[in-house]
Amino acid sequence: MDIPDFSKIFHQSSKDLAKGHPQIPADSSEWPDEWKTTYYKAYPRLPKIALDDKPPSADFFELIKKRRSRRDFTRTPITKRELSLFLKYSCGNTGSLEKSRHRRAQASGGARFPIEIYPIVFRSAQARTPKESLDDPTGQAQTDAENVLKAGLYHYNVKDHALDVLWDREFSDEDIGQIFTYPWVKDAAIGIVMTAVFSRNQNKYGERGYRYILLEAGHIGQNMYLVSEALGLKCCALGGTRDENLEKLIDIDGVTEAVVYGFAVGR
Ligand SMILES: Cc1cc2nc3c(=O)[nH]c(=O)nc-3n(C[C@H](O)[C@H](O)[C@H](O)COP(=O)(O)O)c2cc1C
Numbered sequence: 001m002d003i004p005d006f007s008k009i010f011h012q013s014s015k016d017l018a019k020g021h022p023q024i025p026a027d028s029s030e031w032p033d034e035w036k037t038t039y040y041k042a043y044p045r046l047p048k049i050a051l052d053d054k055p056p057s058a059d060f061f062e063l064i065k066k067r068r069s070r071r072d073f074t075r076t077p078i079t080k081r082e083l084s085l086f087l088k089y090s091c092g093n094t095g096s097l098e099k100s101r102h103r104r105a106q107a108s109g110g111a112r113f114p115i116e117i118y119p120i121v122f123r124s125a126q127a128r129t130p131k132e133s134l135d136d137p138t139g140q141a142q143t144d145a146e147n148v149l150k151a152g153l154y155h156y157n158v159k160d161h162a163l164d165v166l167w168d169r170e171f172s173d174e175d176i177g178q179i180f181t182y183p184w185v186k187d188a189a190i191g192i193v194m195t196a197v198f199s200r201n202q203n204k205y206g207e208r209g210y211r212y213i214l215l216e217a218g219h220i221g222q223n224m225y226l227v228s229e230a231l232g233l234k235c236c237a238l239g240g241t242r243d244e245n246l247e248k249l250i251d252i253d254g255v256t257e258a259v260v261y262g263f264a265v266g267r
Contacts, residue, residue: 078233117155124150153169
């Protein structure tokens, strides 16, 4: 049986504004409220970890030159501060929450912000003793108690720049193999899962909006590469995600919200 070339059909049917999406009035005062609302996923009943946001300085052009996909991870943890900066400057809020149109590190078609981020910390880091901290005040992998990341499944709460703690648990090598396809991912510190909440974008842009959603994931991905480089972390984009297993783990239905992209991050 011939399998239809769905990508060709999709691409043709979403090709230009006239075919690809419904008429959008030029005057935004005629738009429905949902096109102008910024939606934030939140887990109000679950514990939350506040994150930092003061970045180090870096040479932007050098970062672009140095950016590479790095897969030689060493199972060394990253710190809470590093994850904070990684998230803030890849996909965090960078504008005022007072204004109705919020702004983030990435561009977003129509500022619809359809992407959600779920960091998976594979193994808990050990906090250093006060003596170890004194012996090595500039230690690369600072793991002072307040800077330690516990293993678990988290959701990046963009509005509060915080982590929602979805599941406090360790991930064995076997567990990691169930959610990512490449064997070296288990030596990273963190897996990043990007999902899309399709309706946020597609209730405005229809079929064509699907393109915008994947493009936005790519914008975030490039930020993740550059911020990793600035922080001295290694990272690699992952098309090799086991989507259905990840969707079960995160507890999303895989239809209204589904996995679109992944990253491995570590040292
Ligand atoms: C959408 C996308 C998916 C990717 N998926 C994987 C992957 O699953 N496994 C992998 O080892 N590299 C993956 N990569 C990384 C590419 O292999 C890498 O970018 C390419 O080889 C160029 O190398 P560089 O990033 O070091 O310049 C992916 C890159 C992109 C943009």
